[in-house]
Amino acid sequence: MILALAVAAGAIVFAGVYLILSRDLLRMVVGVSILGYAANLALLASGRPEPGMKPAIVPEGLEALSSAAADPVPQALVLTSIVIGFALTCFSLVLVLAIQQRTGGADADALREVEPPPTHDHQPALVEEEP
Amino acid sequence: MLAIAPFALFVWASRAFLRYEAPFELRFPWVPWLGVEVGFHVDALALFFLLLITGVGTCVFVYAAGYLGEDPKRRRLFSWLVVFMAAMIGAVAADDLFVLYTFWELTSLASFMLVSYHHESETARRSARQAMLVTFGGGFVLLLGFLVLAGLAGTSSIQGVIAAAPRFAGEPAARFAMFCLFVGAFTKSAQIPFHFWLPDAMAAPTPVSAYLHSATMVKLGVYLLARIEHVFADDWLFGPTLIVVGGTTSAWAMVKTLRERDLKRILAWATVSALGTMMMLIGLPGAEGAMALVAFVLAHALYKAPLFFVAGNVDHCTGTRDIGQLAALARVMPWTAAAALAAALSMGGFPLSFGHFAKELIHIAKRDGDLYTIIGYGSIPVSAITVAVAAIAAVRIFWHRGDGSIPSEMHEAPFSMRIPPLALASLGVLLGLSPHVVDPMLQAAAKCITPDAHLVEIDETRELLGLVPVYALGVIVFASWDRLHEVVAKVKLPSFLLAKTHLEKSQETAVHLASIVTRTIQHGRLRGYAALLFSTMLAALALTLAATLEDGRTLVAHARLGEIDGARIAVLGACVLLVVSAIAMTVLRDTFVLLLVSGLMGLGVALSFLFAGAPDLALTQFIVEVALVVVIASVLLRVRRLGIEHPPTPASPSRLALSLGLGAAVALAIVAASGTGTASTALAEYFGAHSLPDAHGRNVVNVLLVDFRALDTLGEITVLSLAFFATARVFAAFRREEAGR
Numbered sequence: 057m058i059l060a061l062a063v064a065a066g067a068i069v070f071a072g073v074y075l076i077l078s079r080d081l082l083r084m085v086v087g088v089s090i091l092g093y094a095a096n097l098a099l100l101a102s103g104r105p106e107p108g109m110k111p112a113i114v115p116e117g118l119e120a121l122s123s124a125a126a127d128p129v130p131q132a133l134v135l136t137s138i139v140i141g142f143a144l145t146c147f148s149l150v151l152v153l154a155i156q157q158r159t160g161g162a163d164a165d166a167l168r169e170v171e172p173p174p175t176h177d178h179q180p181a182l183v184e185e186e187p
Numbered sequence: 188m189l190a191i192a193p194f195a196l197f198v199w200a201s202r203a204f205l206r207y208e209a210p211f212e213l214r215f216p217w218v219p220w221l222g223v224e225v226g227f228h229v230d231a232l233a234l235f236f237l238l239l240i241t242g243v244g245t246c247v248f249v250y251a252a253g254y255l256g257e258d259p260k261r262r263r264l265f266s267w268l269v270v271f272m273a274a275m276i277g278a279v280a281a282d283d284l285f286v287l288y289t290f291w292e293l294t295s296l297a298s299f300m301l302v303s304y305h306h307e308s309e310t311a312r313r314s315a316r317q318a319m320l321v322t323f324g325g326g327f328v329l330l331l332g333f334l335v336l337a338g339l340a341g342t343s344s345i346q347g348v349i350a351a352a353p354r355f356a357g358e359p360a361a362r363f364a365m366f367c368l369f370v371g372a373f374t375k376s377a378q379i380p381f382h383f384w385l386p387d388a389m390a391a392p393t394p395v396s397a398y399l400h401s402a403t404m405v406k407l408g409v410y411l412l413a414r415i416e417h418v419f420a421d422d423w424l425f426g427p428t429l430i431v432v433g434g435t436t437s438a439w440a441m442v443k444t445l446r447e448r449d450l451k452r453i454l455a456w457a458t459v460s461a462l463g464t465m466m467m468l469i470g471l472p473g474a475e476g477a478m479a480l481v482a483f484v485l486a487h488a489l490y491k492a493p494l495f496f497v498a499g500n501v502d503h504c505t506g507t508r509d510i511g512q513l514a515a516l517a518r519v520m521p522w523t524a525a526a527a528l529a530a531a532l533s534m535g536g537f538p539l540s541f542g543h544f545a546k547e548l549i550h551i552a553k554r555d556g557d558l559y560t561i562i563g564y565g566s567i568p569v570s571a572i573t574v575a576v577a578a579i580a581a582v583r584i585f586w587h588r589g590d591g592s593i594p595s596e597m598h599e600a601p602f603s604m605r606i607p608p609l610a611l612a613s614l615g616v617l618l619g620l621s622p623h624v625v626d627p628m629l630q631a632a633a634k635c636i637t638p639d640a641h642l643v644e645i646d647e648t649r650e651l652l653g654l655v656p657v658y659a660l661g662v663i664v665f666a667s668w669d670r671l672h673e674v675v676a677k678v679k680l681p682s683f684l685l686a687k688t689h690l691e692k693s694q695e696t697a698v699h700l701a702s703i704v705t706r707t708i709q710h711g712r713l714r715g716y717a718a719l720l721f722s723t724m725l726a727a728l729a730l731t732l733a734a735t736l737e738d739g740r741t742l743v744a745h746a747r748l749g750e751i752d753g754a755r756i757a758v759l760g761a762c763v764l765l766v767v768s769a770i771a772m773t774v775l776r777d778t779f780v781l782l783l784v785s786g787l788m789g790l791g792v793a794l795s796f797l798f799a800g801a802p803d804l805a806l807t808q809f810i811v812e813v814a815l816v817v818v819i820a821s822v823l824l825r826v827r828r829l830g831i832e833h834p835p836t837p838a839s840p841s842r843l844a845l846s847l848g849l850g851a852a853v854a855l856a857i858v859a860a861s862g863t864g865t866a867s868t869a870l871a872e873y874f875g876a877h878s879l880p881d882a883h884g885r886n887v888v889n890v891l892l893v894d895f896r897a898l899d900t901l902g903e904i905t906v907l908s909l910a911f912f913a914t915a916r917v918f919a920a921f922r923r924e925e926a927g928r
Binding site: 058060065067069070072074076077080082083101102105110112113116119123126131132134135138142145146149151152154156167168 | 709712718721758762765766769778781789804807808811814818825832845847849853854856857858860868870871872876880887892896899906909911913920921924925
């Protein structure tokens with residue numbers, strides 16, 4: 057189970073990093089978003105789950121969780137992470153949209169307005185001097 | 188009104204001095220585990236300097252009030268003057284090396300703020316920066332020396348170090364500390380090769396120049412070396428180094444004086460020269476040196492501060508400080524002229540002035556020992572130029588006829604600017620008439636430097652005869668000042684010899700290097716930043732793995748698949764789905780399909796949650812995926828409308844390697860983390876046991892979120908709503924712009 061989760065998380069990390077390193081802004085956002093999946097799987101794996109484990113719910117008539125139930129702590133962390141990841145993805149997608157509208161492209165390498173390329177004499181290029 | 192504070196302190200210090208019997212101390216712990224305490228040890232030497240600081244301070248405050256008038260920035264000046272005075276008092280009273288260092292640097296800081304008072308002027312800013320770089324740079328070396336010294340002595344108390352000095356005398360580390368202290372003292376007291384900052388610091392307002400850069404702060408280096416002379420006195424390099432550096436500075440500064448036309452800068456170079464003489468006096472052997480040093484410090488403060496005041500008055504009343512344009516001011520400014528004359532008498536060392544008394548002591552000290560006779564003769568030209576400078580400041584600009592280019596609008600300085608120079612200068616003359624008044628004080632202070640200091644018998648006739656060539660030469664220099672000036676001004680030293688050039692060049696280099704470093708690290712390419720980030724992650728993970736995976740069998744033992752059952756097959760299926768979609772995402776061209784596959788991936792994650800005992804997570808993930816599809820669809824529709832292409836970037840080997848490596852590292856790390864040690868179930872057990880009794884909830888995950896970690900969840904909700912509002916705003920702006928097209 058752990059092994060399967062690990063392989064899946066590894067594959068997702070591979071795809072996520074690969075996408076983030078592309079020039080296309082949209083792909084970058086997708087890459088960041090799926091890296092979150094990998095993180096969630098890794099968090100879940102830290103609880104050492106076994107397939108078919110009982111959910112972390114105290115059964116009727118009992119006062120405490122049985123030892124066969126899944127670990128609730130990583131699950132709670134993952135739940136938070138899913139929601140935050142969703143918010144992040146939505147916001148970045150809209151930002152990408154706005155950037156595309158402003159610049160007319162989605163090339164990450166072309167985004168040099170804040171940190172313009174260095175001049176030849178290695179002098180710091182001041183933003184104020186840019187036209 | 189502000190002058191009351193220094194004056195009160197002055198009165199207090201005088202009273203303490205009159206009743207002086209033994210040093211008094213004040214100590215309280217500061218950093219106990221390092222043995223550092225805020226210790227103050229006020230002995231006669233410290234009291235002597237305290238008198239100087241508060242006495243001159245009183246005059247400076249009175250003078251500054253008149254000098255600044257209604258200047259809107261005057262509060263700033265007064266605040267920093269007060270800070271400076273407090274720092275100065277702390278520095279001379281401190282008994283702990285590190286307390287002394289703190290106050291030492293505080294005076295440098297105050298100097299920086301005061302020199303840059305006219306911050307709208309480029310020159311003032313540059314001078315302030317230069318002074319700060321030199322004195323702070325020297326300060327760091329000084330701190331190094333203090334650290335070595337404290338380590339050698341086992342205590343950071345100055346008295347303790349002096350007491351422990353015989354234990355470590357002669358050790359190489361002690362000599363190293365000595366030279367560190369030299370650098371610190373030389374930077375502060377403007378000795379060659381660090382002398383250049385002092386004349387440039389004349390960009391400061393005149394009260395500041397009079398107080399910091401002639402009477403007190405620059406004497407801190409002299410004070411420090413006098414204070415710890417005892418520690419290094421046995422080192423054969425101590426005396427000669429000071430004599431050579433002090434002597435060279437003293438002579439060179441006088442040559443530089445001849446190059447100047449600005450009255451203030453002339454006085455500044457004369458100050459540098461006087462500081463050189465003081466350094467020399469510390470280096471001289473024999474007990475007379477200490478007496479001469481203390482007397483000279485007092486005399487110098489009593490004549491140089493008033494001369495600066497005079498320069499300030501002249502500047503204030505005529506609008507220029509160029510000695511070529513100033514003449515015959517005595518008619519208009521009789522009070523200032525009188526003060527200048529009195530001060531100049533003392534500066535030139537003419538009989539019946541305190542400067543004369545000090546000069547005689549210096550001569551006696553220099554005569555001690557055959558080897559030093561040459562120094563005595565060598566200093567004749569220096570003294571002669573000092574006489575000439577005194578004459579320039581007092582005679583030439585006040586009584587000399589001059590030509591027609593003299594400014595016509597002149598007036599005498601206001602009352603508050605007349606009193607301080609007159610008071611200080613006349614005190615210099617009065618003390619010269621009866622030096623025995625201050626003799627006990629000087630002797631007590633000198634005893635703190637050299638315990639066997641004593642009153643010196645002065646043979647008046649012999650000393651006067653010795654001074655005759657000085658006066659004669661001085662008159663000649665004064666008479667031919669303009670011609671000498673022309674000759675000296677023509678001489679140009681090669682720039683590599685000038686420490687100033689090197690400082691300026693190193694500043695440029697620093698900026699240049701910084702820009703290169705910035706450009707290399709902060710290159711502005713998004714992908715570069717991401718690559719750097721991931722490489723660091725990979726390196727960190729690889730190092731951790733290398734440290735934990737020594738036993739490869741652990742990994743293998745946990746790599747078993749276990750029994751095959753329904754849930755296991757489902758999880759395996761979900762994982763296969765994840766791997767396949769991950770690979771697909773790297774090659775897909777169409778963004779719409781790409782986003783669909785990312786949704787598919789979310790589905791796979793949700794499935795694995797479902798079969799790993801986490802149905803809540805699965806449910807949330809499903810909902811999020813559905814919501815995301817709505818957002819993606821609306822975004823993509825608009826992207827399509829913009830007609831922007833999203834081609835995949837061709838794979839490069841490094842990009843593939845980095846992503847593959849990081850993926851593998853993460854997979855290995857997950858396996859390794861679950862393979863090492865036993866899982867801690869303490870938290871799970873705690874929450875499992877307390878969920879129902881404490882929070883009345885059976886779903887432990889839910890209870891965790893809304894009860895045990897409620898604040899976290901509140902933060903999460905906040906983030907979510909913020910993101911929602913931001914998204915909505917950006918989206919709305921987008922639509923407005925779209926509609927405007």
